[in-house]
Structure formats: structure tokens, C-alpha cells
Amino acid sequence: MSTPLISDAESVVMAILWQRHPATAEDIIGALEGEQDWQDATIKTLLNRLLNKGAIRADKDGRRYLYAPVLQREEWLAQQSESLLDRWFGGRVAPLVAHFSKQRKLSERDIAELKALIEGMRDDQ
Amino acid sequence: MSTPLISDAESVVMAILWQRHPATAEDIIGALEGEQDWQDATIKTLLNRLLNKGAIRADKDGRRYLYAPVLQREEWLAQQSESLLDRWFGGRVAPLVAHFSKQRKLSERDIAELKALIEGMRDDQ
DNA sequence: AGTTTTCGCTTACATGTGTAATCGGAAGCT
């Protein structure tokens, strides 16, 4: 089974769980207060769907459950970003950076960090 | 009205139209032959949905239509990539590149190009 | 002119998604 498909709404819940887990439904509802204007019931639905997809786990803790991610952030991120890379930039990173550069999305700090990154590369493998 | 929402399947059709336009339905069906295993009817549905969303335009040419993108590739790409950048990397490019570097997605060629890109940057704004 | 082909438009239908309300049983309170 490959990476489960996570919808946008579901990914908001995943984001919380990646930050802090295990967490109860209440924790998550609390964390989303103000952030997302969702009813509790909505969040519970999302938790259930994520459970069914196997993206999260629920461990019984007394009468409630503690939720935790099964799908790891890195794994999902890798899939997301690679899909974008492939679709738009032929799978190559340089054109992607060029794109952001054209969009003026590169801060001074980015440039400095990129420079350092690239210099420190060459060597290790 | 902000950028229309394009589904995955629809974006395949957009990709063709961005490459080559205007194009007839037949052109598009031809271009997708082998690529995607879709019936003609499916592609026509997608064209219609894109029309309704205002993402493409259809200009009558005799008895058929010539389709052309209204939504520009750059516009859509910018939205897609920025959304990923914001969601996962705090809107900053360097961490994104670091991510790909960790995933060993950087080819020799990428590194060379990035180097050049960054050097040529600094100066012009 | 009648028949066949073409092509866009309409309709179909199962599954996914956003967004909830409701139900049923366990826990807690009186």
C-alpha cells in the first residue's frame, strides 16, 4: 500500500498531530480553535477518516483515545513535493529555484543559506 | 474571482493546452493517446468542466471549436508552488531546497545550475 | 435525399470531500 491520500481538510488535522502527539480529540479541537472555524463534529469526522485511511492511530486511554500520526510528516512531504517537482519542473530542482527566483520569492537570507548549502554539498557524496 | 480550482484530471488537459494552443478536441485527444488511458468522452467532459470554470476558452472554427487556455501556466504554477512553500516550508525557499537535498534529489547538473543561478543573483536586485 | 459520421452538449453514476447532526453506550453525578 502506497501513501494514503489525504484531503486538504484532513491535512489540517495531520498538521496538528505532527506538531504534537499523542493528542486527544479535545486537544486537536482546541488547537484548531480560531484557526479553523469547524464544529467539533467535523473534526471528529476527519479523525475517523484518517483512521480508516490508516494515516493515524488511536490508542485507548481510559474512555477516550489518544491519536498519533502513522503517516510521517517527512514521508508525506516528500511525496507532495516530489509530485510538484515532477509535474512542473521535470523533476529537477534547479528550474524550481529559478521559478521562485523569478517570482522574487528569494530573500537575502534565502540566498545566503542557499549559497552555504550548495558549497557544503559537493563534498559529502 | 481568484484562480479557479483545477482538479488533477483537468490539469492534465491544461498541460496539453499550455504546450500547444489553440487546439481542437481531437488534437488534445491525440496528444493524450498513450499518455492517459482515457476515452474521448472523458476528455470532452474535462474540456467542458474547464470551460465552465473559465479556465479555458473555446473559439468557434467552422463546426468545431478551438480551445485555448485562459488561466495561464505561470499563474497557476505560481499559486501551486507558493501554496506548497507556505504550507511546508514557512514560505521560504532555502528550507525547500534543503529538503530536496536531504532526499538526494539534486543532480550534479542541478548543483551546477544552482551555483550559477545564485552567483548571478546577488547583483541584480 | 437518405444515411452515416462527427462533434459538442447533456446526463449518469460511483466515490471522495466538506461539513455536520444524531445515536448509543460508558462514565459520572444525585
Added chain:
DNA sequence: AGCTTCCGATTACACATGTAAGCGAAAACT
């Protein structure tokens, strides 16, 4: 023991999406 509360599970429902078949008018062919 009965009533109330809490919480996960079940059900709901409209709209989006993937994937197409069917229809009707226009064009092309015979």
C-alpha cells in the same frame, strides 16, 4: 438506580471528481 454528560461511531447530504455513455444537430458521403 436513574438522569445527565461525554465521546467515539454512524448516518446525512450537497457538491466535486473520475470516468464515461447517449443524444441531437450539423456535415459528409453515397
